Amino acid sequence: MNWLAGFFGDPAHWSGPDGIPVRLLEHLEFSAGAFLVAALIAVPLGLLIGHTGRGALLVVVAANAARALPTLGLLVLVVLLAGVGTVLPVLIPLIVLAVPPILVNTYEGVRGVDADLRDAAYGMGLRGRQVLFQTLTPVALPLILLGLRLAAIQVVSTATVAAFVGLGGLGRFIIDGLATKTYADVVGGAVLVAALALAVQLGFVLLDRVAVSPGVRQVR
Amino acid sequence: MITFEDVTKRYRDGTVAVADLSLEVPTGAITVFVGPSGCGKTTSLRMINRMIDATSGRITLDGQDVREIDPPTLRRGIGYVIQQAGLFPHRKIVDNVATVPYLLGWSKRKARARAMDLLELVGLDPGLAGRYPFQLSGGQQQRVGVARALAADPPVLLMDEPFSAVDPIVRASLQDELLRLQSELRKTIVFVTHDIDEAVKLGDTVAVMRVGGRLAQMAGPATLLTEPADDFVREFLGRDRGIRRLSFISAKEVRLRPAPSDLATDEDGRPLGWRTANGLAAYGTFTPETDSLRAALDAALLSANGTAVAVDEEGRVRGVAGRDAIDELLAEYAPPASGGSGEGSSGDGSSEEAPA
Ligand SMILES: Nc1ncnc2c1ncn2[C@@H]1O[C@H](COP(=O)(O)OP(=O)(O)OP(=O)(O)O)[C@@H](O)[C@H]1O
Ligand SMILES: [Mg+2]
DSSP states (O other): OHHHHHHHHOGGGGSSTTSHHHHHHHHHHHHHHHHHHHHHHHHHHHHHHHHHOTTHHHHHHHHHHHHHOOHHHHHHHHHHHHOTTSSHHHHHHHHHHHHHHHHHHHHHHHHTSOHHHHHHHHHHTOOHHHIIIIIIHHHHHHHHHHHHHHHHHHHHHHGGGGGGGTOOSTHHHHHHHHHTTOHHHHHHHHHHHHHHHHHHHHHHHHHHHHHSOTTTOSOO | OEEEEEEEEEOTTSOEEEEEEEEEEOTTSEEEEEOSTTSSHHHHHHHHTTSSOOSEEEEEETTEEGGGSOHHHHHHTEEEEOTTOOOOTTSOHHHHHTHHHHHTTOOHHHHHHHHHHHHHHTTOOGGGGGSOGGGSOHHHHHHHHHHHHHTTOOSEEEEESTTTTSOHHHHHHHHHHHHHHHHHHOOEEEEEESOHHHHHHHOSEEEEEETTTEEEEEEOHHHHHHOOSSHHHHHHHOSOHHHHHGGGSBGGGSOOBOOOTTEEEOTTSOEEEEEETTEEEOOOEEOTTTOBHHHHHHHHHHSTTSOEEEEOTTSOEEEEEOHHHHHHHHHHTOOOTTSSOOSOTTOOOHHHHSOO
8 A cells, every 4th residue: 555655646656758647648549559450450350251251260260369379479579570669569469469359259249140130131121231230230239349348458458568668658667666676666557557447448338338229238 | 913933942952942833922912821841931932022032933023023123122112021020129119110211211200200100000009119129029029020011011011920939819919910901901912821720811812832842722711621632732721621611601691580588688688698497508699790600600509509699799689590590501602512522521532532
């Protein structure tokens, strides 16, 4: 507790280029950037594969790769290839981390839509694209949002690795704290990351309320 | 009118679901496709709206080959009702019903107004309009399915076992509702079922199919019951064909005589029972205007003295009919002498095959 009071109570931690606001903003920038790119790749891909049934193998590969891939190892590899100091080495591992949960859940969501419902949609005279966007997507939305939420939380937690390659973000408190044995900073940084993950979780719960039709929401 | 001309459907795995099917579905009437499971009813139905394309042959809708019409356009002009209703779970009931009007580009206001009218037409409380499908019972969902199929007022309605997932009581009321609707709307309806009783109740024409999608017999229900074409049809029709056929003869023509004094009535003229030495005995009633000969016979069998009591819509006695009066009408509607169904209802048809 003393550590927390020491970290959050110190006015020096609330201003300047290595203060909490700036680090938080940096952290959000990496995370949001990686998350958006991943979502832009994985959601359309998941929808398309789920709708057409073609390319399902890709989803299986992605799902397995996700479990096997060491994020830190990938980070080091990309740094070696791209060099230190740019933001790319951080974004790439985070994107690679975020794509599988979004892709798999979007695909499963669309695939899992009742065959009778799909049939009825075509039977009413909807065209392929209308079936996808007016029937499959809204019905699969809870799972799509679940995938996005898992990805967002992983990205926010893992973005701390940016500090390893000399970039900013909340990881700085942890890395630098460890280096200088300033444990208050380590704990403070970790708490901030956890809080951010919680905020993301909360954000998605709210999004779920707004975006998912009451007719398909699981809990009733 | 819908016509099938030598239509064959062979699935990719080689299964021939429908073979050389030729038939005509008359405009403004209910045609039922009935037959055992797997005989190709669904396949035949779905070739009409091109959910399945025929391998060979032609299906025409008012003279036009359905293959010349782009499937979504074709389907928007044909109502389609399936067994599990298939309602869109994320849409409110009103928007489910308005699906095709929306697709046709109607304004939201007009489409919703139309949807509300249809909910009423199919006998649903308009208060359900704002609910989601999961909040409705199975029977209510089926009604919504029918309303949705009718929304853009298509001349043709395809129904694939629409009532088979609900309990018998709900099913009977949905069937009655369909007949009432049809008497107003006069749509061209193709109705698929494996339930022969449903087929006979609903169909103006019944097409009995055998496995392999071959037409065994196509006829009106009364003809089907009296003159089944072969053993397969006879067996499929099941027991009690003779009695069931009476459902298609109106009781209007039953000769009534004035009620005798031993029929006790209340002050409004409603029957109370037959007076006997031991008090009032059981009686059965029928309404000549709306009931069938089967109901009249049933009423006679339920009466202690074998005399059926005829009542008007309000339940007031109009007269009575003894077995003699019912017999008279039965004789008039006896099956034709050459009908080839002289054997008992157990359906032993072997004697017919004997050479003359
Ligand atoms: N997609 C398909 N691929 C291969 N065979 C099929 C396919 N769909 C149906 N069949 C076969 O075609 C035949 C006719 O099927 P269909 O669904 O038309 O029967 P049905 O009369 O509607 O039966 P039920 O009363 O059980 O619904 C069956 O033998 C069935 O196994
Ligand atoms: Mg079927």
